[in-house]
Amino acid sequence: MGELCSQRGSAQRQGHMAKKVAVIGAGVSGLVSLKCCVDEGLEPTCFERTEDIGGLWRFKENVEDGRASIYRSVITNTSKEMSCFSDFPMPEDFPNFLHNSKLLEYFRIFAKKFDLLKYIQFQTTVLHVKRRPDFSSSGQWEVVTQSAGKEQSATFDAVMVCSGHHILPHMPLQSFPGIERFQGQYFHSRQYKRPVGFEGKRILVIGIGNSASDIAVELSKEAAQVFISTRKGSWVLSRISEDGYPWDSVFHTRFSSMLRNVLPRAIVKWMLEQQMNRWFNHENYGLQPENKYLLKEPILNDDLPSRILYGAVKVKPRVTGLTETAAIFEDETVEEDIDVIVFATGYTFAFPFLEESLVKVEDSRVSLYKHMFPPQLEKATLACMGLIQPLGSIFPTVELQARWATRVFKGLCSLPTEKAMMEDIVTRNERRIDLFGTSQSQLLQTNYVDYLDELASEIGAKPDLVSLFFRDPKLALKLYFGPCNSYQYRLTGPGQWEGARRAILTQKQRILKPLKTRSLKASPPLPASLLLTVMGLLAILAALFFHI
Numbered sequence: 001m002g003e004l005c006s007q008r009g010s011a012q013r014q015g016h017m018a019k020k021v022a023v024i025g026a027g028v029s030g031l032v033s034l035k036c037c038v039d040e041g042l043e044p045t046c047f048e049r050t051e052d053i054g055g056l057w058r059f060k061e062n063v064e065d066g067r068a069s070i071y072r073s074v075i076t077n078t079s080k081e082m083s084c085f086s087d088f089p090m091p092e093d094f095p096n097f098l099h100n101s102k103l104l105e106y107f108r109i110f111a112k113k114f115d116l117l118k119y120i121q122f123q124t125t126v127l128h129v130k131r132r133p134d135f136s137s138s139g140q141w142e143v144v145t146q147s148a149g150k151e152q153s154a155t156f157d158a159v160m161v162c163s164g165h166h167i168l169p170h171m172p173l174q175s176f177p178g179i180e181r182f183q184g185q186y187f188h189s190r191q192y193k194r195p196v197g198f199e200g201k202r203i204l205v206i207g208i209g210n211s212a213s214d215i216a217v218e219l220s221k222e223a224a225q226v227f228i229s230t231r232k233g234s235w236v237l238s239r240i241s242e243d244g245y246p247w248d249s250v251f252h253t254r255f256s257s258m259l260r261n262v263l264p265r266a267i268v269k270w271m272l273e274q275q276m277n278r279w280f281n282h283e284n285y286g287l288q289p290e291n292k293y294l295l296k297e298p299i300l301n302d303d304l305p306s307r308i309l310y311g312a313v314k315v316k317p318r319v320t321g322l323t324e325t326a327a328i329f330e331d332e333t334v335e336e337d338i339d340v341i342v343f344a345t346g347y348t349f350a351f352p353f354l355e356e357s358l359v360k361v362e363d364s365r366v367s368l369y370k371h372m373f374p375p376q377l378e379k380a381t382l383a384c385m386g387l388i389q390p391l392g393s394i395f396p397t398v399e400l401q402a403r404w405a406t407r408v409f410k411g412l413c414s415l416p417t418e419k420a421m422m423e424d425i426v427t428r429n430e431r432r433i434d435l436f437g438t439s440q441s442q443l444l445q446t447n448y449v450d451y452l453d454e455l456a457s458e459i460g461a462k463p464d465l466v467s468l469f470f471r472d473p474k475l476a477l478k479l480y481f482g483p484c485n486s487y488q489y490r491l492t493g494p495g496q497w498e499g500a501r502r503a504i505l506t507q508k509q510r511i512l513k514p515l516k517t518r519s520l521k522a523s524p525p526l527p528a529s530l531l532l533t534v535m536g537l538l539a540i541l542a543a544l545f546f547h548i
C-alpha cells in the first residue's frame with residue numbers, strides 16, 4: 001500500500017481550497033488528529049461535548065453519561081518515552097509512568113504548543129453524521145451538532161471519529177444468576193473513584209483486567225478482605241523490567257518483535273511463559289491463564305502479587321451464583337458475607353451519531369479496514385481513530401493513524417478496493433483470534449510494532465534499516481535493538497522532524513533523569529596497591545592453570 005502514497009507535501013496543494021475536517025472528541029485521539037490536520041494543511045473543527053480537553057484522562061469526582069470515567073489513582077501502564085507523540089518528547093523530569101493528572105498536563109502542553117484549542121468548540125455534542133445526497137461524487141458529510149440546546153448543521157469534506165471506546169460499561173449481569181437477590185452493593189468499575197467507604201468490607205471484584213487488578217489492590221488496603229474472580233486468569237507484569245527500565249522499553253523492540261514473528265509458534269509460546277513467570281510463578285498464585293499461549297494483553301500491576309502474598313487479595317475462579325449475601329464459585333467454594341461486588345468487566349462501544357451500517361461488530365470482528373476505514377464507502381472520507389487496543393501505547397498508534405488518515409483525505413494516499421479491504425478485515429481478524437483469543441476484552445487487540453510499521457509504510461515514514469545501517473550504523477542499531485519509540489517514524493518521509501535522531505539517542509537520559517533525585521558521590525578509585533595485588537594473584541592463577 002505504501003507505494004500508493006504520494007510523497008508530495010502540503011505545499012503542493014497551495015492554491016486549492018483547504019478541505020474541511022470534522023473531528024469528534026477532544027481526548028488524546030482528537031487532539032493528535034487536530035494536529036495532523038493542521039500539519040497537512042487541512043481545516044479542522046473539533047466538537048467536544050464537555051467543557052475541556054483530555055477525555056478519559058481528565059479525572060472528575062462524578063461519573064458523567066457519555067464520557068469515560070476513571071478512578072483517582074490511575075497511573076499509565078505505558079511509559080512516557082513509549083507514549084509520547086513523535087515530535088514532542090515529554091519533559092525530561094516527568095516520571096516514567098504518569099499519574100492521570102500528569103498525563104493531562106502533557107496533553108495541555110501539547111495543545112498549547114501546537115495552538116490546538118482555537119479549533120475546538122466545547123460543550124458541543126455531535127448528534128448525527130450523515131452522508132450528503134451527492135456523497136458518491138463529493139464524499140461530503142452533514143454534521144449535526146447541539147450546543148446550549150441549539151442544533152446546527154454544517155458540511156465537511158471528511159470526518160475523524162475520536163469519541164473513545166471506554167464509555168459504555170459491559171455489565172454481564174445475565175452471567176451472574178442470583179444477582180437480583182444479592183442484598184449488598186454492586187456497580188461497574190467506571191463508578192469507582194477512591195477507596196473511601198469500603199473500610200472493613202468484604203469485597204468481590206469480577207474480572208482480571210487492569211481495572212480489576214488496580215481496584216482490588218487499592219481496596220485491599222482498606223477492606224477486611226478482597227476476592228478477585230477470574231474465568232481465565234492472566235499474566236501479570238511489573239512496570240519495572242530488566243535493570244529497572246520500564247517494561248515496554250524492553251518488550252517492544254524491533255528485534256524481539258522479529259523473533260516473535262519468525263520463530264516457530266511453540267518456541268515463542270515457551271519463551272513467553274518463561275518471561276512471564278520470571279517475576280513469580282503464576283500457577284502458584286492462581287493466576288496462570290487458561291490458555292497460557294495466547295498473547296492476550298497482560299495486566300500491568302506491581303502490587304497484585306504482594307497483596308496476594310499477604311492474603312489481602314484472594315484469587316477465586318468464575319462465579320456460578322449469588323445468594324442474598326454470598327458468592328458461589330465454579331470450584332463449589334462459597335464466600336459468605338460479601339458486602340460489595342465490583343464488575344470490572346470492561347467496555348462495549350457504539351457510535352450513536354453514525355449510520356448503523358458504518359461500523360459494525362459482526363462475528364466478533366469490527367468491520368473497519370486496518371481498524372480505521374469503513375470499506376463500503378465510495379469515498380474514503382471517514383476514519384475511526386483510536387478504536388484499537390495495541391499491546392503497547394495507544395498514543396503513538398493514534399498519531400500514526402491520524403497521519404495516514406489525513407493523507408488519505410487529501411488524496412495523497414489511496415485505499416484498495418472494497419473487496420480487498422473486506423478480505424483484509426477477515427484475515428486480520430483470524431490472525432487476531434489466533435494470537436489473542438476470542439474474549440470480548442481482546443476484540444480490538446493488535447500487535448504493536450507490526451501495526452505501527454504497517455501504518456508508517458502507508459505514508460512512507462517507516463525507517464529503512466538497511467540503508468540507514470550504512471549511513472548511520474549507531475542509529476540503525478538503536479532502532480533495531482532499542483525501544484521502538486514514536487520518534488523512529490519522524491526520521492524519514494512526510495512530517496520528518498530534525499530532532500528525531502537526537503530524541504532516539506538521548507532516550508535513556510530522559511528515562512533516568514526523574515530517577516536521579518539523589519546525587520551520589522562517585523565511588524573513590526581502588527588504591528593502586530590493591531589493584532597490583534589483585535593483578536598479581538590473577539597472573540599466578542593463570543600461570544598455574546595453563547602450566548606455564
Ligand code: FAD
Pocket residue numbers: 024025026027028029030047048049050053054055056057066067068070074075076077078083124125126127162163164165166353385386392393394395
Ligand atoms: P477518550 O479519552 O474517551 O475521549 C473521547 C472524547 O470524545 C471525550 O472528551 C468525549 O467527551 C468526546 N465525545 C464523545 N462523544 C462525543 C460526541 N458525540 N460529540 C462530541 N464529543 C464527544 N492507553 C495507553 O496507551 N496507555 C495507558 O496507560 C492507558 N491507560 C488507560 C487507563 C484506563 C483506566 C482506561 C479505561 C484506558 C487506558 N488506556 C491507556 C486506553 C485509552 O483508550 C487511551 O489512553 C485514550 O485515552 C483514549 O483516548 P480517546 O481520545 O480515543 O478517547
Ligand code: NAP
Pocket residue numbers: 074075076077078166172175189206207208209210211212214231232344345346347389439440441442
Ligand atoms: P478489560 O481489559 O476488558 O477486562 C475485562 C475483564 O472482565 C476481563 O478479565 C474479562 O475476562 C472479564 N469479564 C468480562 N465479561 C465477563 C463475564 N461475563 N464474567 C466474568 N468476567 C468477565 O477491561 P478493563 O480492565 O476495564 O480495561 C479496559 C482498558 O483500559 C484496557 O485496555 C486496559 O489496559 C486499560 N486500563 C489501563 C489501566 C492503567 O493504565 N493503569 C487501568 C485500567 C484499565 P475474560 O478475559 O475472561 O473475558
